[in-house]
Amino acid sequence: MKRIIRLLIAYDGSAYCGWQRQRQGEVTVQATLEKCLHTLCGHFPTVHGAGRTDAGVHAQGMVAHFHTSVGHPLAAFSKGLNSLLPPDIRILNAQEAATGFHSRFSAWAKTYRYDFYTEPVMLPTHRLYMAHLPGAFDPEPARQALGQLLGTHDFSSFERSGSRDLSNPGGRGAVRTLMQAECQPMTQMAYGWSLRLQGDGFLRQMVRIIAGTIIEVGQGKRSPESVAQILAAKDRKAAGQTAPACGLFLEEVHYPFSA
Amino acid sequence: MKRIIRLLIAYDGSAYCGWQRQRQGEVTVQATLEKCLHTLCGHFPTVHGAGRTDAGVHAQGMVAHFHTSVGHPLAAFSKGLNSLLPPDIRILNAQEAATGFHSRFSAWAKTYRYDFYTEPVMLPTHRLYMAHLPGAFDPEPARQALGQLLGTHDFSSFERSGSRDLSNPGGRGAVRTLMQAECQPMTQMAYGWSLRLQGDGFLRQMVRIIAGTIIEVGQGKRSPESVAQILAAKDRKAAGQTAPACGLFLEEVHYPFSA
16 A cells, blocks of 8 residues: 655754755754654655754644555554653654645645844753844834835845856746735744744745844844845845844644645 | 842853852852952952852842942843853843841742653754653643642641751741642653742752652552642651652742832
């Protein structure tokens, strides 16, 4: 029996060189999952993730899938897999997926959250899960700037330089659609803020470059209006700093009801 | 010039054998602070903390003081000290204290918070800062039980066995006063709960034994009324489990306005 198993995964990215399997010796989330599934299934399945998070980036709702023919009950891929995995990776749910399901290609959107703290001294118990970007932060200009990013744009200015082969563009290039872009205070923490972005896809480091730029706006270092100029420039150098990886969480991958 | 410097300190207790200086080779928060102050001041001051947190317990508002004669500006004991300390210990504030101030003896109360998570699978990014105590949790019986602990009682049943020399009681023994005892949901996290206790003093492991007992009440393993019987028993064996250290935070040490 051929099965597609769909996993909902949370991880603390602090100790990992990102999601994607790399050269031998680099510990990644994908490679760690594959190693434990090998123990569990007796074969070595490729685990396909909905996205590739960078080193140090966290996930609360990563989705991944793999193919197998083993007859294990679903609990083997949740409880069973958790007993093999280190405590910084947890399977929240395992289910059978319909034929044709692909964690990446079936998804219609993803939501990322970026958490940061603006006081001069970072709180030790939050240092691995929030960026420390000290300075008075005003959410109103930040929200105005985020509003200009909503909708469909060429986000080249918000992509890490050298990420795509520009001599061979094809596909949708750097055009993406943002459906949601908000900035909220953290309810149980003064001086903590969350940016939340939902889009149909994200370029390499796009959320972190948007976060870095928007935080500069909120700190009065850029005007909210400058964001339209940054988009128009289609040049990474026009945008702000890439915000640190530790503040970024993949919150949710969105699928049609049928998937 | 003799000075008393008062520090407000936050730390991530995960990597420490608690607050108090131990035998050589055991890394504690107090010893780490003293080592860095030695570098800063050229002498080795004793840092007196308002309380002794156990291994793995965190602090967001520990207060400590030390005596010195060096003429450094106050910023040396905040920014300067932070540049020497590891990132899991941070000085939030340094100030001159009046003659006679003592972080422990001048305090009239302390507030501790106990955070826990009740879903079957722990979230990786919270595993070091919340206890994982899975099981359906009902806050109403937990609050009824907490209400019975309010006021002045002999808390012997909620003290780690062997903590005091009972052949030589003296002083206030195990009598303490709880002024506040509440149970609240975490606002940004479903299935996360916080217990908050304010008291004029806490016995060894008292907050963790109260937390373990109250959580058993919320999970239906004990009745709320049983808490009065536990108090009356004056016997550690009557109370519930000691809840894990990682959920506990020293939130605040309270002083009179004059201190």
